[in-house]
Amino acid sequence: MSWRADVLTIFPSMFPGPLGESLAGKAMEAGSWSLKVTDIRDFGLGRHRSVDDTPFGGGAGMVMRPDVLDAAIGSVADATLGSVADKRPLIVLTPRGAPLTQKRVRELAEGPGVILLCGRFEGIDQRVIDARQAEEVSIGDYILSGGEIAALVLLDAAIRLLPGVMGAAISAVEESFSAPLLEYPHYTRPAVWAERAVPETLTSGNHAAIAAWRLAAARQTTKTRRPDLYNQYIASGAPAP
Structure with a gap:
């Protein structure tokens, strides 16, 4: 049904x-x-x-x-x-x-x-x-x-959360408010635009380093823009950066 x-x-x-x-x-x-x-x-x-x-x-x-x-x-x-x-x-x-x-x-x-x-x-x-x-x-x-x-x-x-509606289910998991933190920033081609380069870590191919960068960026974004959510994140037992 x-x-x-x-x-x-x-x-x-x-x-x-x-x-x-x-x-x-x-x-x-x-x-x-x-x-x-x-x-x-x-x-x-x-x-x-x-x-x-x-x-x-x-x-x-x-x-x-x-x-x-x-x-x-x-x-x-x-x-x-x-x-x-x-x-x-x-x-x-x-x-x-x-x-x-x-x-x-x-x-x-x-x-x-x-x-x-x-x-x-x-x-x-x-x-x-x-x-x-x-x-x-x-x-x-x-x-x-x-x-x-x-x-x-x-x-x-x-x-958009109904089964089969979103093409990539992992997207729904990583989005803002699905976890205690806001989502990390996104980048795509070109690698350099208006003299602004994509963070080097994201082009490194090192998946562990990329995951760590995204977590750090999500923490910083949340701390700056939504301190209420950041405080909840810390209070939940998550380690402070």
């Missing part, structure tokens, strides 16, 4: 977007994963298919209604595939969620798929999040217009 993604949004035309290209697009064509997009407005109220209302307690903006969202979620999450209940996690993309990490992405990629709810306006009524036991996830400490771009980010990160 392929990895299944359902996206709930009021802007269904935003999908598959970039996911229809490159590795993700080829993987979709090959049947490694599938995407179904549900328009939340199909469950909206009244002639205008309203999905939001004013917030209790006052304040700016509008809030997405729990009854409308629950109906949309139910059309996907309450279905069964044959006699098997849908066990995919329901994830709400929101800046107040837990940070998305490579560890969580890998866990999702190893599961049956995901159901992603894309919020809009000022947010989503908390009651539907609680009732559905949804997982709230953030892709960063900034605000987007809605959850759609965040959903694309999460899907891209997970899809």
